Every structure is written in C-alpha cells, then in structure tokens.
Amino acid sequence: MDFSALQRFIAHRWQDDLLPVLSDYIAIPCQSPAFEPDWAERGHMQRAVTLMIDWARERLAQVPGARVEVVTLAGRTPVIYIEIPGEGTAPVLIYGHLDKQPxxxxxxxxxxxxxxxxxxERLYGRGGADDGYxxxxxxxxxQALRAQGLTHAPCAILIEACEESxxxxLPYYVEHLAPRMGSPAVVVALDAGCGNYEQLWLTTSLRGQVAGALSxxxxxxxxxxxxxSGVVASSFRIARMLLSRLEDPGSGEIASPFHAPIPPSRRAQARIAARALGDGLxxxxxxxxxxxxxxxxxxEVLLNRAWRPQLAITGxxxxxxxxxxxxxxxxxxxxKLSLRLPPTLDAQAAAGRLKALLESEPPYGSEVAFRIDMVSQGWHAPETAPWLSASLERASQASFGAGLALIGGGGGIPFLAMLGERFPSAQFVxxxxxxxxxxxxxxxxxxxxxxxxxxxxxxxxxxxxxRLAHADGPASQPRV
Structure with a gap:
C-alpha cells in the first residue's frame, strides 16, 4: 500500500465528491422519530435515504457483486444495507445512522x-459529524483501495434511521438481516467521539441510559x-426531594445501586488519556x-464521564x-430525567430500580409518577486482538502522525450492545x-x-x- 497516495486520493475525493453530497444531506431536516413522529408523512427521511443510495449506487456501479438497497419493515424507519464482496472468510460490518437531533x-x-x-476546516450543520459522513x-x-488495485475484506454497511431515538x-433489522451479515470479524462504528484531532481515538466503552419523565x-x-405556601408543599420542592434520593445534591454522586465496578485496565487507560488531553476535556x-x-x-473526570452514573435534567x-x-x-x-449508567450495568434492571426509588412513599401523599421513555444498554469492548491493535496503531501513525489513544465514551450506541450480544467473537472498532x-x-x-x-x-x-481475519479467531499478522 502506498499510504501517501491513498491519502491524496481520499483528500481529492473528499473535496470534489463527498463535500457537496454531505452538504446536501445537512440541508435535509430528517429528524429522528422521537422528535418528528410524522416523519413518514413529512418525507425528509426518505429524501436523505434517496440521496445516500443514489450516491452509493453510482460509486459502486463498477464493483462486481456490490448491492445497495433500502430495507423497510412495516411500520419502521428504513435501513440502508450495502454488501461489497471482498477477500477473506469474514466480513467487516460498518455502522452509521442518518437520522438527526432537532x-x-x-x-x-x-x-x-x-x-x-x-x-x-469545519463544515457546520446538523448531522454531518453525527454521523452522516x-x-x-x-x-x-x-474506492481508495481499489484505485491502487488492493484487495479488502468483504464489507457490509448498515445505516439506520432511528439511532437518535x-x-x-434496529433489533428487528438485525434479526431480519442476520443471515446475510454472517459472523463479522470486525464491527466498525463511526458514530463516536475523539479526544482531540491529533490522533486516532478508539472508544472502549459506552454508557447505558434510562430516560423518563418524573411528574x-x-x-x-x-x-x-x-x-x-406553608400549607401545601410545592411540587417543585417535592421533585427536589425525590431527586435527592437518587443524587447527592452536594457531590452529584448517584445512589449505589446504579454503580458498577470499574475495570483496572480502564482506570489505567483513563490516566494515559488524561495525560494526552490535559485540560482539553x-x-x-x-x-x-x-x-x-x-x-x-x-x-477522575474521564471516569465520571465513562463509568460512573450521572444525572442530567434535560426538560x-x-x-x-x-x-x-x-x-x-x-x-x-x-x-425529564436522563440517567447515564455504567457500561456493564443491566439497564433494564436499573430502570425498574429507578422507578421504584422515585415512586415509593410519595412525600405528603403527593401524586408522583415516573414514566420510562427509553432504556438503552451500555457496551464494553472485548479485548482487542493483536492483529487489530497492530493495524490500528499503524493506521494512526500513518494517518495522524501519532499513536492510537483509548477512551471511554459518555454517550451510547445501542447497536453495539445488540451486536456484541449476537456476535460475541467479533472485534469492535x-x-x-x-x-x-x-x-x-x-x-x-x-x-x-x-x-x-x-x-x-x-x-x-x-x-x-x-482480509486475513477469521470469523472464528484472531487474524494472522497482516501483510502490507
């Protein structure tokens, strides 16, 4: 591989091909169903899907065996699914989403x-980075590999339309597409963050979440x-009392039932990442x-964001x-409460505990209810195979001029928990x-x-x- 030529090819195509279509995508207000329940009638989601598949079909038209399609199950948001043949026994599955926040x-x-x-160097607008690109x-x-006549592993690309909701x-589509996905050697999700713009950052965990409305x-x-006043306790004061059952108002520490042990390796990685970031976080x-x-x-701030439960009032x-x-x-x-949970905590069980904690023994006999709106399971990456660590380190050095960095993520990608459970032998990037x-x-x-x-x-x-990875175990060292 001529990596310099690869970079030049990519830079040229980003400027002349990707930037225009990505700008067109940003202009489409395809909000996630949670924020636009009538998304099907409005048509913005379909516009975004059409934009992406038309572009993809044209770029992959000369790739033998490539398939680009929209998969739609009744009553559900669509999914773009692309299959590109390659060399090797196990595919790489690349994930992204096209729905947007308000x-x-x-x-x-x-x-x-x-x-x-x-x-x-910045393209402003909703959805370009999260994660229409x-x-x-x-x-x-x-395309960059094929321009040099290089082979690659079989690749599947899955783009969903309700991640922000x-x-x-997605579970219905994962089940529907499972026979075609096979057993991915690697799952690549391009929906995470980076600690800085100077090196490649790999997310090692993501938090779960329980979100709901306390009334x-x-x-x-x-x-x-x-x-x-003085006769009846205000509803706001009672709400504060209930929140204090969950969160210490002085320290912000969340009650113990919502914690999980932090692995020593993640503590060590947090110290290394902290040295790289300084006060950048x-x-x-x-x-x-x-x-x-x-x-x-x-x-400690990094561990707070990645491994310790945290409460936010979002409405x-x-x-x-x-x-x-x-x-x-x-x-x-x-x-509106958003309780972020440790990656390894059972989110469904946490949701039940939270509801019981808030609704039990309502102060002064007030009418209290906690409606659970969303439960999202966290994710913790398996140990990275040696071949994959070597590949990513080499790529980071060649592309960024700096080594790979590891960090825990504060948000969540439900897709990863689903795939981690379904494909326990898969590697994750x-x-x-x-x-x-x-x-x-x-x-x-x-x-x-x-x-x-x-x-x-x-x-x-x-x-x-x-392309040298195997579905049932680590790959041999890659040849470059």
Missing amino acids: PMTGWTHGRDAWTPSLEG AIFAAILAI GSGD VRVLEEGVHSGDA HAQLPLRPGMRPVHADAA LDGLPAVADAAAVMQPATTL VTGVLGPQSNAHGPNEFLHLPTAQRITAVVAQLLHDA
Missing part, C-alpha cells in the same frame, strides 16, 4: 442547523402563593468564565417563563470525528474535515488488513 437554538455567526456552512467515508475507503427499530402533582389547579466545553469541572483530576414542564410568572403556586411539575467543540446535538455542530479524511484512511487500512 436543530436547537443558539447557532452563531449566521449558521443554521439546516444550512451547511464551510468555514476553514459515515456511509460516504466507508465507500470512499473502498434509541434505535428501537409531581399537589393541586388540581394553581392557587395564590400567599394562600398555599473540559476546555472544549463552552464553560462560563470561572466555571470549573467537578474534579481537579482529569483522569421541565409546569413552570411559566420568568416574564410570565405570577404569584401562583403551580399545581404540578414534570422533569468504535471511533468518530466528534472532537473538541464539535458539539453534537447542540448548536454549532461541525465536522472537522481533516479528521474525517484521516479516519477514512484508517478505515481503508483496516479493511485491507481484515
């Missing part, structure tokens, strides 16, 4: 979620606060002046806007372009183009090396 407010400098904006990068990696449709009702209707966040992280030790109903607030005690308060300030799900989300190009080259190297 636009959010707060975009600056004239940027907008649905208006792609190229500013230097995946299908285009995967196919370009294969918890991947509720507290104390009155049939609002009443004058002068009459009710919190410096990338838009902190207000004077705001500091919850712990001074960067390794609130029941209180009027400050400008509209009158002297009225509100009858009810509803909070979970990486992505979501680095400092990339701000997935928030305003000013951007794709860092140099990192996207380098990861494309990494995928090409991996596909080339994986």
Whole structure:
C-alpha cells in the first residue's frame, strides 16, 4: 500500500465528491422519530435515504457483486444495507445512522442547523459529524483501495434511521438481516467521539441510559402563593426531594445501586488519556468564565464521564417563563430525567430500580409518577486482538502522525450492545470525528474535515488488513 497516495486520493475525493453530497444531506431536516413522529408523512427521511443510495449506487456501479438497497419493515424507519464482496472468510460490518437531533437554538455567526456552512476546516450543520459522513467515508475507503488495485475484506454497511431515538427499530433489522451479515470479524462504528484531532481515538466503552419523565402533582389547579405556601408543599420542592434520593445534591454522586465496578485496565487507560488531553476535556466545553469541572483530576473526570452514573435534567414542564410568572403556586411539575449508567450495568434492571426509588412513599401523599421513555444498554469492548491493535496503531501513525489513544465514551450506541450480544467473537472498532467543540446535538455542530479524511484512511487500512481475519479467531499478522 502506498499510504501517501491513498491519502491524496481520499483528500481529492473528499473535496470534489463527498463535500457537496454531505452538504446536501445537512440541508435535509430528517429528524429522528422521537422528535418528528410524522416523519413518514413529512418525507425528509426518505429524501436523505434517496440521496445516500443514489450516491452509493453510482460509486459502486463498477464493483462486481456490490448491492445497495433500502430495507423497510412495516411500520419502521428504513435501513440502508450495502454488501461489497471482498477477500477473506469474514466480513467487516460498518455502522452509521442518518437520522438527526432537532436543530436547537443558539447557532452563531449566521449558521443554521439546516444550512451547511464551510468555514476553514469545519463544515457546520446538523448531522454531518453525527454521523452522516459515515456511509460516504466507508465507500470512499473502498474506492481508495481499489484505485491502487488492493484487495479488502468483504464489507457490509448498515445505516439506520432511528439511532437518535434509541434505535428501537434496529433489533428487528438485525434479526431480519442476520443471515446475510454472517459472523463479522470486525464491527466498525463511526458514530463516536475523539479526544482531540491529533490522533486516532478508539472508544472502549459506552454508557447505558434510562430516560423518563418524573411528574409531581399537589393541586388540581394553581392557587395564590400567599394562600398555599406553608400549607401545601410545592411540587417543585417535592421533585427536589425525590431527586435527592437518587443524587447527592452536594457531590452529584448517584445512589449505589446504579454503580458498577470499574475495570483496572480502564482506570489505567483513563490516566494515559488524561495525560494526552490535559485540560482539553473540559476546555472544549463552552464553560462560563470561572466555571470549573467537578474534579481537579482529569483522569477522575474521564471516569465520571465513562463509568460512573450521572444525572442530567434535560426538560421541565409546569413552570411559566420568568416574564410570565405570577404569584401562583403551580399545581404540578414534570422533569425529564436522563440517567447515564455504567457500561456493564443491566439497564433494564436499573430502570425498574429507578422507578421504584422515585415512586415509593410519595412525600405528603403527593401524586408522583415516573414514566420510562427509553432504556438503552451500555457496551464494553472485548479485548482487542493483536492483529487489530497492530493495524490500528499503524493506521494512526500513518494517518495522524501519532499513536492510537483509548477512551471511554459518555454517550451510547445501542447497536453495539445488540451486536456484541449476537456476535460475541467479533472485534469492535468504535471511533468518530466528534472532537473538541464539535458539539453534537447542540448548536454549532461541525465536522472537522481533516479528521474525517484521516479516519477514512484508517478505515481503508483496516479493511485491507481484515482480509486475513477469521470469523472464528484472531487474524494472522497482516501483510502490507
């Protein structure tokens, strides 16, 4: 492999071919079903699917045996499934998604979620980095290999359309497509983050999640606060009391039933990653002046984000806007809770424990209910095979000029837990372009183009090396 030629090919195609189609994709407001329940009627999802499959079919038209299709099960979001023949006995399965989070407010400098904006090395807009680029990068990696006459492992590409809603449709497609997937030697997910843009980052774990709505009702209707306060406990105060059962209000520590042991190897990797990142982990966040992280030790912050349960309040109903607030005690308060869980904790069991914890013995006889909206299982990577470690290290050095780095992820990709359970012998490569300030799900989300190009080259190297992998065990050392 002439890696320099590979990089030049990729850089040229990214500029002339991928950037235009990715910009067109960003302009499509294909929000995930949780945020756009009438997605089928609106048609945005279908527009995104059509854009991707038309592009893929044209680029793979000259590849013998390649299949590009849309798979649709009744009443479910569609899936793009691509099969590309190759050399070897076990395929590489590459995963991505095309559905998006809502636009959010707060975009600056004239940027907008649905208006792609190229500013230097950053392509702004919703969905480019999270993670519309995946299908285009995967196919370009294969094109780059074939341009040099190089072989690669058989490859399947699966792009789902409800990841941002918890991947509720995905198990049905995994079951439906299982006979065609075979037993992947490697699963590649391009939907993760990177600690910086200077090296290849491999995600070793992802947290689970329980999300739901905690509702507290104390009155049939609002009443004058002068009459009710001191007689009736406010619904907001009761909600705070219930949250204190789960989270220590001083330290933020979550109750013990929601913890799991942290493997010593992950603690050691967190210390190494902390040295590489320094204060970069919190410096990338838009902190207000004077705001500091919850712990001074960067390794502990990394473990907080990857392995310790954490609570976030992501929504609130029941209180009027400050400008509209009158002297009225509100009858009810509803909070949207997002409880992130350790990767190895049973998320379904945790959901039951959380519901019981919040609903038992309601203070003052108030009406309390916790509605579970989503349960997502965490994921912990198996030990990496020597051949794969060597391939990724070589690719990181060649593409980034620096060694591979390992980090635990704070979010979740339900697909990985599903595949890990179904294919226990598969290796996993979970990486992505979501680095400092990339701000997935928030305003000013951007794709860092140099990192996207380098990861494309990494995928090409991996596909080339994986042709020697076996479905039932580690590969021999790859020839390059």
